[in-house]
Amino acid sequence: NDCLFCKIISGDIPSSKIFENEFVYAFKDIDPQAPFHAIIIPKEHISSMNEINEGNSEIIAHIFVVINKLVKELNIHETGYRIINNCGKDGGQTVNHIHFHIMGQRELKWPPG
Ligand code: AMP
Ligand code: ZN
DSSP states (O other), X not given: OOOHHHHHHHTSSOOOEEEEOSSEEEEEOSSOSSSEEEEEEESSOOOSGGGOOXXXXXXXXXXXXXXXXXXXXXXXXXXXXXXXXXOHHHHTOOSSSOOEEEEESSOOOSSOO
């Protein structure tokens, strides 16, 4: 498996882990675009949002439950934050393992570029 994020999950590539359980792995983005910028991924390799279906969508719900806990631990749940999924070329996806960005601790602009 030549996937960068699968290698992060396995530990073959180092990362700054912030959370892990049986289903998901979360770590600091290597090129943070906000004071807090983490990535959360399913341990199962799913390449993008295009691959989500009735059979695997539970992991997406689980990811959002974990995000809910993480933002409360970080105490950014009241100041706010942004969850981002980039899909495909026009979406700006650069790693083909589905992931959600969690960004906070500054006021983020809208719309994105
Ligand atoms: P995307 O552009 O949505 O595919 O996001 C990929 C993200 O992964 C980018 O924000 C990168 O900075 C981040 N990234 C790439 N390599 C690593 C790494 N080795 N450790 C942590 N984050 C990474
Ligand atoms: Zn992968």
